[in-house]
Amino acid sequence: MPETQQPAGRDDKEPGRTSPAGRAARRQTAARQRWLRLAAALLPLIALAFLSACANEAIGGPSGEPLDASTIDVKSDWNQDIFNLYTLVFLLAGVVFIIVETALLYSVFRFRRRPGDRLPRQIHGNNLVEIGWTLAPALLLVVVAIPTVQLIIRQESPPPPDSLRVEIIGHQFWWEVRYPDLGVVTANEIHIPVGRTAAFSLTSADVQHAFWIPKMGGKKDLYPNRVNQMHFNPFETGVYYGQCSELCGESHAFMKLRLMVDEPAAFDRWAAEQNVPTTPLFDDRARFERGQLLFNQCVACHVLYGHPNPAANQPAGKIGPNLTRIGSRTTIAAGWLDNTPANLVRWIRNPDAIKPGNKMIAFENLSQEDLEALAYYLTSQK
Amino acid sequence: MATTTQAPPRVLRRPVEAPSGLWSWLTTVDHKRIGVLYGVSSFLFFLAGGIDALLIRLQLGKPMNELFSPDHYNGFVTMHATTMIFMALMPMSVAFFNYIVPLQIGARDVAFPRLNAFSFWVFLLGGLIMSSSYLVDAIPNQGWYGYAPLTIREYSPGLNVDFWIVGLQILGVATIAGAINFFVTIINMRAPGMSLMRMPLFCWMTLITTVLILLAFPVFTIALTELLFDRHFGTTFFDSTRGADPLLWQHLFWIFGHPEVYILIMPAFGIISEIIPVFSRKPLFGYAAMVLASMAIAFLGFGVWAHHMFTTGAGPVAYTFFALSTMLIAVPTGVKIFNWLGTLYGGSINLRPPMLFAVGFIGTFVIGGLSGVMHGTVPVDWQQSDSYWIVAHIHYVLFGGTMFALFAGIHYWWPKFTGTMLNDKLGQATFWTMLVAFHVTFFPMHFLGTAGMPRRMSIYPTGTGWDFWNLVATVGAFALAASVWLFVMNAFISLRRGEPAGNDPWDGATLEWAIASPPPVYNFARIPTVSSRDPLWVEKRSEETAVELGFAPRRAVAVVADPVEARVHMPNPSFWPLVAAVGLSMIFAGFLMPWYLGAFPLITLLGIPVLMVGITSWSFEPAG
Amino acid sequence: MSRDYPGADAEARHGSTAHDAHAHPTPATYIKIAVILLIITIAEVVVLYIPSETEGFGLTWFQPVLIPAFLILAAIKFVIVVGYYMHLKFDDSFFLRVFGFALLIALTIATAVIALFHGISL
């Protein structure tokens, strides 16, 4: 080739101009780079090993119960289905990944330009090969598509007739939980029995939310003016961590929930307790009564069955969570704080400092003593 | 032969030497200068979006972190995505369209040079108006997808959402105007002999991108207009408090939003398809298949939008339809990857920085593509949707994909833009830092998603098991920033004392390498005639080589060393596009003004005459 | 006017080839077309009032076919205007392809959205 056609690239020298020693050095550099590249390729695998180590770590949330919410820690029939499909897709994707990356790395190493290389054969294509690599992925996708469609149909069909019906209503930034068959209304902590399908109706009172308990299965959105359905059958008792997973405003990150999967007997007991008026447990009557009196300021927004004020027993038009038996809940503020008197005081004094943008008004005018009395009253509602 | 010196044209109606100074930049209609303007401003927006990303990662570096308020955090999340998508990646692609497409098709400019200037100014003003939300502490904070009803006045009373709507409306006008221009340019301004099936793949991808923009952006314009009317004139499109169906917004948004993803990735495909053949010294494998696959992706791209809505309760029929169409789209995408591998295979591969980025692109994009197939599998998506899986996926596609390709393009065409080479060592360092940092940042997000971490969380409690990988991702993000800094250093060094590049430093195959670097104002002294897909290669390779390799020897490009045509006719500079852009921006920016001072109607109404004066003067100013 | 109209000459050239090949319709044709459009518009309005005016005559069956009838009549008008007044019938097929493709996408998406909101979403 004439000089003028030579590209100006610096490592593109003619073979004759490189000394044997230089060539050896280059080979060495190439080898070093090869190791670097191998390390980079292995990085994901190393990372995976880390993950498996971390998954087994003992962890505890603010209330001591586990907060881990791994999607692959399967605790319901629905998540089992998802996990099986996930495994299938993951393995197929893994195979494709390995094939493509191997082909890529092989080509790059094998056909690395060496000094003195001639112009490679100018191939423009090969119909047979191209048809092959169009059809092969298509076939692979059929393998994925069939179970996908099966599972869609299974999950979208109605739940068994003996399911426990639960209505979830999303609010900025808490969950209202209703059991239409049991007449129970609660908030943020959902109790369901193990081994029985729970069928959820999901809707929203304001903006869009998404209901997600990762160990139980996927998520589903909650919309105003729309009701969505989902159902699953948990097969292990325990406390499961959930979280709103659609940006719903300023305090979206604070919109947690707990799913308590109980033994059937324990669930029935819990449900029955919710229906009878609270028998408050207290030992300081004066404090209790002071708190009860102060609670009159709360009845415009909150229901608390058993409070002497009739407005507190009237659910219509209430925008805050139902506080009946709040003393028996483990957390407050949509699962963000442990349910302790100190936290209740903090919360009531200035909710905005904990969850900015929430609708509860601050009670900073109340004295510390009053706040503690109110917290005492609420804690007694077991 | 391939000596490519230009004598200045004999007859020009404007000075050959580009005038310098601020005024010349404000009035320029030269596609190369507009390309530079697009490139620089989109890179600055890229840095701004990157700072948002670092703030996000700082906040998530440890659990219970209260560094930023949730409101600001939501703002960073929204602006990071909005800035990156609309103000960094798209315009950076447009910078390449501007600079490279006319050169590759052998044209002297785009079809409508002043419309081109208008597009740029509108884009810049839109971006600045959107970014100015930081100054008044009203950062859009509702997510880049702006799901109603969170965005209606009832739930977002501040100016935050208005900034977002107004900014995007202005940017949308810029995008549509630019797309029409490049569509016409590619259809109509090709050099003689350059049939569509001889166009460089980058031009093909530009053409397909413009079609996607023209068909997708109007839908977004309407959705935004409806939201704007909801917020300002009391309409009820998305007002759930008056019975609206919240899914209407989602459908309109994703009918636009999914093609938008392809708008972001198609130019990247084009850049990669230019670089791989050149650095393998081998023509693109399966050119026709690549073109057809891209068309298929673009076409199918309009039929998959609801795969962003698999948790909305759309029902089994919709789920099935959109799952299958999504899987179908993986086939042409696979074809593209395999064709690149086919090009590499048997080539003579030179791992200079552009090629490193291109190879890195393929390796990374494959991961993003595969996780995309997983999301297309509806039940799996029920778990992964809105979790960190999606964050990982989008970054593998848009950073590991588009951004790597754009960096590849920058390293590849930098010599053409500036006339100087980038430093090779620094380029290598940029690539390796970026590759490793990228994977350190985003691979752990797959684990976080699997561990049940939802996205857009301003704070997370201790004891969730998410701490470690979040910390890793944060460290990775800063390393990524360092790699970008390496590139910036490299760029400055190259501009100050880079080696002269010459016309054709990479042994390029396409027309832009036939002319000087940077190209003269008129690009080609004589419009070339093209008779092959890799015109410059065919011309450069000597007869014997060509015969041996199966070429018929011929001169494919008639550009070089020919006398300049007698009637080179270049457009005059004009500032009317800038005036029109200001008027247009005023019309929308009025919506950010408070009603009570009468400023809202005032600014908007003032904008109309400014726009009209701009357009009228633009139409009637003397032809160049 | 402006250099954004670079091809005034080229257009004249192209225009002349188009004339040679197909010959644009004459003003008389345009007027005939306008009459047809008028008739179809009148037909639309008449069709709208048929069901209510003819209840006594057993023509109530017409109600269900009203919507398709409107759509077909509108489509005919659409095609006539685009084909003759916009010269798409006589012009380069490139324009037909550009317009047709956009129309196809628009119709498909519109149909899908309407179906999602009114039917299969349940």
Added chain:
Amino acid sequence: MARAIAHDEQGRLLPQAGHGDSDIHDHGHDDHGGEHPTSTGLNNVKVLMWTFIASECLLFGSLISTYLAVEGRTIPNTPGPELFDIPYTSVSAFVLLFSSLSMVLALAGLQAGDQRQLRIWLFVTAALGLVFLGGQYYEFSTFYFEEFWLDKNFLGSSFFLLTGFHGAHVTVGVIWLLALWLYSLRYGIAPEKSLLVEISGLYWHFVDVVWIVIFAVVYLIPYSRIEGGGH
């Protein structure tokens, strides 16, 4: 391999480059030696206008989709399609159809070299556009006084946004046509420049075509579905 010599196959079909002056000037037919000829032989501005129209299809498509998607979601005690005055609107529709006729007549006049025809029909077209806009203003104000407005319900929102968008397009068209008309009065438009009129005509006809769809989908269909049929 199979397509190893694609260059060869394709190159042969095209005019050989590089010999003498076989450059752009013998591409195309009888180029008058002036402006850039285009690859397709089609005029840039015309391609621009058709591309713009294609894009507009999606714009109006989304508006109409919105209208049809929310149609039927009623807020109790708010007005609906029973307010539509079909005979009145059909007159409006025909005004716009007739303006399309006058537009093609203007173009035909210009192409026949008849400046008088051009001016008359351009003016008639713009005037008909104004009549249509006046009709729309009257219709809107009537609806407003009958409590049917864009903040009342979905039908109102989507109806006024859609027809308002269309009205805005008509307004732009009228301004454009009046500018052309004034230009033709002052300077005249040479028949070679008929493109100026053709482009505005394309826009104008497209606006008309949109109204054809709106008339059927927005007015006739909902009206036909109210209880009791037409009246």
